Amino acid sequence: MADKLTPREKGFSEWYVDLVQKAKLADYSDVKGCMVIRPNGYALWENIQRTLDAKFKEVGVKNAYFPLLIPESYLKKEAEHVEGFNPQLAVVTHAGGQKLEEPYVIRPTSETIINRSFAKWVQSYRDLPLLINQWANVMRWEMRTRLFLRTTEFLWQEGHTCHETEDDAEKMTLQMLEAYRAFAEDYMAMPVLTGRKTESERFAGALRTYSIEAMMQDKKALQAGTSHNLGQNFAKAFETKFQGRDGREHFVWQTSWGVSTRLIGGLILTHSDDSGLIVPPKLAATHVVIIPIAGKATDAEKTQVLEKAHALGADLRKQGLGVVVDDDDSKGPGFKYNEHELIGTCVRIEIGPKDLAKNSCVFRDANTHEVNSLEELKARADDGFLLAHWNGDAKVEARIKEETGLTTRCRPFNLPQEPGKCVMTGEPSPGRIVFAKAY
Numbered sequence: 001m002a003d004k005l006t007p008r009e010k011g012f013s014e015w016y017v018d019l020v021q022k023a024k025l026a027d028y029s030d031v032k033g034c035m036v037i038r039p040n041g042y043a044l045w046e047n048i049q050r051t052l053d054a055k056f057k058e059v060g061v062k063n064a065y066f067p068l069l070i071p072e073s074y075l076k077k078e079a080e081h082v083e084g085f086n087p088q089l090a091v092v093t094h095a096g097g098q099k100l101e102e103p104y105v106i107r108p109t110s111e112t113i114i115n116r117s118f119a120k121w122v123q124s125y126r127d128l129p130l131l132i133n134q135w136a137n138v139m140r141w142e143m144r145t146r147l148f149l150r151t152t153e154f155l156w157q158e159g160h161t162c163h164e165t166e167d168d169a170e171k172m173t174l175q176m177l178e179a180y181r182a183f184a185e186d187y188m189a190m191p192v193l194t195g196r197k198t199e200s201e202r203f204a205g206a207l208r209t210y211s212i213e214a215m216m217q218d219k220k221a222l223q224a225g226t227s228h229n230l231g232q233n234f235a236k237a238f239e240t241k242f243q244g245r246d247g248r249e250h251f252v253w254q255t256s257w258g259v260s261t262r263l264i265g266g267l268i269l270t271h272s273d274d275s276g277l278i279v280p281p282k283l284a285a286t287h288v289v290i291i292p293i294a295g296k297a298t299d300a301e302k303t304q305v306l307e308k309a310h311a312l313g314a315d316l317r318k319q320g321l322g323v324v325v326d327d328d329d330s331k332g333p334g335f336k337y338n339e340h341e342l343i344g345t346c347v348r349i350e351i352g353p354k355d356l357a358k359n360s361c362v363f364r365d366a367n368t369h370e371v372n373s374l375e376e377l378k379a380r381a382d383d384g385f386l387l388a389h390w391n392g393d394a395k396v397e398a399r400i401k402e403e404t405g406l407t408t409r410c411r412p413f414n415l416p417q418e419p420g421k422c423v424m425t426g427e428p429s430p431g432r433i434v435f436a437k438a439y
Contacts, residue, residue, distance in 0.1 A: 015274070125245050187282045193410060221438040390429055
């Protein structure tokens with residue numbers, strides 16, 4: 001029989017890691033905090049990448065590629081940026097058997113090195129908007145890692161754009177946030193909240209950061225994507241300027257936005273169960289497995305069953321489906337059933353034939369609660385998304401995190417904002433914000 005998973009009720013974290021490894025999605029590497037993405041996991045990433053890439057290109061975004069190594073001096077040009085990333089940086093000091101005159105930082109994100117190119121490419125308002133995306137790997141030195149959810153090296157896309165005005169940049173920031181929301185809900189079947197992050201949770205160097213936040217089965221939050229209005233901070237640091245329609249020189253207004261292989265972790269934690277991986281059909285690599293059931297049939301009957309199985313497989317592939325005909329006669333039907341349930345094959349057809357379709361959904365709203373005091377916030381810390389009043393003070397936000405283990409996720413656009421009293425201080429609050437434990 002295929003390997004059984006640790007039941008979720010016995011250990012949710014253990015179940016998650018068990019599923020990732022036994023479904024052959026990823027494995028641990030000998031490099032600290034890094035993972036090996038196996039073919040089953042990479043197939044999911046390819047489908048995510050293919051879908052999002054098409055959506056980006058629909059709005060005029062073009063792909064490019066920038067170096068993995070970034071001169072250390074580039075990061076120091078934007079003080080808040082380097083301060084925010086400094087604890088996570090991996091630095092190359094030697095190459096070719098010699099010490100480098102200037103160290104290189106392994107890419108944690110690319111705002112700095114991309115601005116170095118943008119400063120050359122943008123001369124006039126006619127060059128704007130400039131819409132660039134790159135699919136790449138990045139490295140952020142993490143102390144506590146978990147496959148797909150938080151690793152030292154991971155795969156992602158990072159979009160970077162330049163605009164004439166702050167309004168244009170804000171529109172692009174929100175347009176890409178909406179693209180992420182639509183992808184999460186329409187393709188991943190993963191409901192998300194969209195909203196603005198607090199100043200403490202804002203991306204280092206940005207004016208404003210927005211995110212999509214999903215609730216996992218264990219009621220913890222997962223930040224599944226971010227979109228940042230960078231303002232002119234990086235433009236001023238790298239002299240990214242253009243001649244405007246008024247004939248004067250102006251700094252560009254910029255955005256950056258990204259999602260990563262963390263989405264695969266989100267997909268697992270949203271849908272999967274104790275039997276294995278469950279993948280929404282729009283992202284599945286294998287939609288259908290056809291299992292020939294011959295039993296004690298004669299050789300002629302077995303041949304006929306196999307022919308029909310492969311013919312059906314060919315017909316289904318013409319419909320754009322991913323199909324596997326599992327005709328390995330060294331494994332019994334029961335083993336095959338469990339194996340394909342474990343790895344997330346959507347539908348099983350037995351010749352046959354007999355269909356088995358699977359469904360799953362997460363009831364986020366049932367695990368979203370209004371709380372009105374610090375005691376209630378502490379008591380319900382493990383209950384999902386908590387809507388609480390907060391006075392907007394970053395120091396108070398830090399105290400709440402220290403005392404409860406909860407962090408602010410975002411202030412959802414669709415959450416009506418009414419004045420109240422901060423759960424920590426009793427001071428006036430402009431409205432409720434989402435608190436939750438997070439990955």
